[in-house]
Amino acid sequence: MKQILLEKFIKRQGWSFFGVADREKILNALKEHHPVFRKWLKKGMEAKMEYLKRMENDRYHPDNKLPGFKSAIALAAWYGYEQKNCSKDRGRIARYAAGRDYHNVLTRKLKELARWLQAENPGAKTYVSVDSGPMVDRVIAAAAGLGFFGKNTCLIHPQKGSYFFIGVVLTDLDLTPTPSLRMPNCGDCRKCIEACPTGALVAPGVLDARKCIAYLTIENKGPIPAALRPKIGNRLFGCDACQEVCPFNLGRAHRQKILIKEFGKKYGAGPPERAVSVRAGESLDLKKVLSIKNDGEFLKRFAGTPLMRAKRKGLQRNARVVLGNAKGAC
Numbered sequence: 001m002k003q004i005l006l007e008k009f010i011k012r013q014g015w016s017f018f019g020v021a022d023r024e025k026i027l028n029a030l031k032e033h034h035p036v037f038r039k040w041l042k043k044g045m046e047a048k049m050e051y052l053k054r055m056e057n058d059r060y061h062p063d064n065k066l067p068g069f070k071s072a073i074a075l076a077a078w079y080g081y082e083q084k085n086c087s088k089d090r091g092r093i094a095r096y097a098a099g100r101d102y103h104n105v106l107t108r109k110l111k112e113l114a115r116w117l118q119a120e121n122p123g124a125k126t127y128v129s130v131d132s133g134p135m136v137d138r139v140i141a142a143a144a145g146l147g148f149f150g151k152n153t154c155l156i157h158p159q160k161g162s163y164f165f166i167g168v169v170l171t172d173l174d175l176t177p178t179p180s181l182r183m184p185n186c187g188d189c190r191k192c193i194e195a196c197p198t199g200a201l202v203a204p205g206v207l208d209a210r211k212c213i214a215y216l217t218i219e220n221k222g223p224i225p226a227a228l229r230p231k232i233g234n235r236l237f238g239c240d241a242c243q244e245v246c247p248f249n250l251g252r253a254h255r256q257k258i259l260i261k262e263f264g265k266k267y268g269a270g271p272p273e274r275a276v277s278v279r280a281g282e283s284l285d286l287k288k289v290l291s292i293k294n295d296g297e298f299l300k301r302f303a304g305t306p307l308m309r310a311k312r313k314g315l316q317r318n319a320r321v322v323l324g325n326a327k328g329a330c
């Protein structure tokens, strides 16, 4: 298959960049990462994300999903525009969650790409995955040359930074691998470790989810430990602190464009009733969040956005914590 056609199709879909890794490189990288993951689990750092344990075997053995796969395409969708400060009656939404739910948007694109590959190469087999699927996205993306692992654990592209989602297509096609580039590393920098409000980066490249605000405000179903509440500041949903300070996310990284309209600021602009229901935006009015009376109302307001993950109960729990911190927090 002509590489140029693949590139053109991917570009037309709005991905910011992509890479291809062959079977051997992927299996080697997963083999190297698996013991690291096991150690992380042993220390209980996954908190209550039981699904990570449940999917462990599939995540580290992609043949379970596509036996005999020969290549993986890892694709990046950039979402990281500059945020304004918000007033103290509002709670901040992490950049990744401001627009539409990336699982839906990107899965649609990956399936379309898989159909295109099959049309170009009759009989080809594919398997697609984003985030909640059974793949170790960052390890596959690193093998495909999308970036290097930062001390904040994020995958960082040397020029484009780390504000990007990762989607993966496995295929039994023998695609041309992306040549390996020499990647930089963090060097002596420790900005993310120092900036983490809760000390969740317990060592370079090791994140303890039990302390991470992204976990506590999104995945966590229970109360937020009292000692950590003041450290959450005005973060209503998710956290970007360890990426905001990263030198790789400053300057030219911010001059990129959001190419997928569903993640852009203007998505849903128009009549207010439509605009509010299609994206969460940069921040939300805390009292309005708390005034949502039932799940039906919550669904009407946030259906199709990443905020659904926390459910009404979780988002209102977070709003109470942020209101408690609100004395001049923004």
Ligand code: B12
Residues within 6 Å of the ligand: 029, 032, 033, 036, 037, 040, 049, 052, 094, 095, 096, 130, 131, 132, 133, 134, 135, 136, 137, 138, 139, 142, 149, 150, 151, 152, 153, 154, 155, 156, 162, 163, 164, 165, 166, 167, 205, 206, 207, 209, 212, 214, 215, 219, 237, 238, 239, 240, 242
């Ligand atoms: C569980 C999970 C979380 C958990 C745990 C995060 C974590 N760092 O593990 C929580 C809920 C806290 C979380 C938060 C966020 N997440 Co998340 N998350 C995942 C998920 C589902 C699995 C990650 C995982 O396997 N963790 C286990 C640990 C052990 O692995 P690790 O941290 O990746 O590995 C590190 C070490 O093992 C170390 N290492 C040591 N030795 C070796 C050897 C080798 C060979 C390698 C490769 C690495 C390595 O390097 C690695 C990186 O530092 C992935 C999607 C997926 N299916 O993979 C998304 C994913 C990682 N999340 C993503 C995002 C966007 C976020 C947030 C930015 C959201 C937000 N703003 O609130 C934050 C970022 C927090 C952060 N600093 O990581 C993106 C990251 C994109 C990127 N450019 O890196 C992913 C890839 C989803 C996606 N498909 O786009 N997330």
Ligand code: SF4
Residues within 6 Å of the ligand: 152, 195, 196, 197, 198, 199, 200, 201, 207, 211, 212, 213, 214, 239, 240, 241, 242, 243
């Ligand atoms: S997302 Fe926030 S809380 Fe989690 S490691 Fe990064 S800075 Fe710390």
Ligand code: SF4
Residues within 6 Å of the ligand: 150, 151, 152, 153, 185, 186, 189, 190, 191, 192, 193, 242, 245, 246, 247, 248
């Ligand atoms: S802030 Fe510094 S140490 Fe942390 S990921 Fe970025 S370059 Fe690496």
